[in-house]
């Protein structure tokens with residue numbers, strides 16, 4: 001597809017330079033354009049900032065007819081249309097459910113006219129799902145041979161397995177059924193193999209050509225930092241020391257957290273910070289977004305509702321104040337930093353207790369409505385279609401990523417997208433690679449069995465921190481109150497450092513030998529959890545399965561080079 005023998009080659013080159021002002025094509029742009037202009041269905045995985053828009057805007061300009069673009073957010077659409085007009089003088093229109101009826105009619109009338117001036121028509125997915133008038137107009141365009149191409153932007157939203165499923169996207173399969181011969185171009189910056197399969201199938205793409213690029217973002221620096229009670233002070237110091245007065249996003253778990261973090265950074269630390277979440281009025285959200293675009297505020301404390309459509313090129317840091325819900329989502333959120341290619345930081349403040357909080361939200365379906373996927377919102381009722389289980393699995397993978405203090409962060413993320421990455425190429429641009437470390441592999445099977453036994457012995461009624469206390473021989477009042485000092489495994493792990501014992505216990509949770517059962521405490525309304533044994537899985541431990549874990553050798557661990565980190 002990279003050949004320059006296609007009949008449109010000259011026009012492509014000319015328009016790319018003259019209209020879009022680009023000197024050349026970026027990786028895969030030319031190939032995608034050639035494939036879609038040859039009439040194939042095409043699926044494109046290109047990292048954020050890779051230049052996906054050009055792959056349909058340039059064909060739209062040089063092909064006769066109209067390109068239909070389905071895009072999830074009106075703000076994103078407005079932004080694109082403004083750019084098209086101002087920078088390239090390409091007329092484009094959009095239709096969305098909250099536009100005036102008369103305005104919509106005018107656009108639909110123009111579409112039917114033989115002299116339609118629009119080259120692109122943007123619509124939100126619910127418009128396709130719910131507007132018969134639009135479908136009728138598209139049929140008429142198609143009958144006249146004027147429906148040039150259908151573009152599905154942010155195509156991963158089609159998949160229930162992805163991190164950003166939107167039910168209206170599921171309805172888009174209708175397009176290929178109605179317009180069999182029209183080429184479809186599906187674009188996304190994030191998709192695992194299973195999400196990709198799901199999207200291709202749901203959209204009904206035929207003999208689809210797939211282009212994918214490395215998801216590695218060499219200019220991003222990754223770190224996971226233990227989250228303590230003074231996390232906000234740590235964040236303040238981190239920003240002042242590394243990104244003073246620069247632009248960044250702080251992702252928080254709840255609306256309340258967003259407001260609290262923004263207030264502290266603004267009032268006590270002197271940053272220009274604002275908050276953004278799904279519970280705000282649309283006008284309020286738009287106002288914050290405008291302030292941010294104009295650099296009137298430089299830190300946004302947001303739920304993941306602040307995401308798609310953030311095209312700011314100079315975001316210098318993305319901080320996660322809490323645990324993200326999947327590696328896919330995490331990668332995408334981090335991807336909003338450094339779109340201009342300059343070095344930027346992605347720092348995640350991690351505590352195991354956030355896992356309990358997120359899991360509780362998942363179980364209760366009390367997540368942020370507009371940003372937590374429908375799987376989260378449906379909570380327990382989702383059992384029947386496996387989405388709840390998938391969300392739990394995604395969350396545990398994210399915990400595993402955070403608990404891992406030895407492997408390259410890039411490697412851990414990329415492997416998730418089915419990509420091989422030699423961690424030698426990380427060049428100390430993640431916290432784990434920056435450590436001067438010697439690793440030792442330990443067989444922890446005996447300890448693992450003892451911990452599982454201890455959970456059973458104490459009746460599967462206690463939290464992981466309590467189990468660890470008993471295992472390490474604590475004589476605290478709580479331990480005595482439950483008479484756990486007399487359990488046979490009390491103190492069996494007294495030779496282990498707290499860190500080591502807790503890492504092994506968490507490994508058992510990540511690998512599903514033990515499950516955290518979360519519940520809301522009646523007295524304070526706070527979330528607590530108890531460990532349960534997963535009997536079907538733990539039988540492995542008794543049939544010779546070994547558990548090996550790698551640890552940083554203590555002698556070297558303390559010698560982390562400050563300049564490297």
Ligand code: ADP
Pocket residue numbers: 022023024025026029046047048049050051052053054
């Ligand atoms: P994506 O949608 O993949 O995140 P965009 O389409 O928004 O990326 O493009 C990101 C930026 O790269 C935009 O500012 C765009 O103008 C620029 N860009 C795209 N293609 C090229 C190119 N071939 N040469 C130079 N800049 C480009």
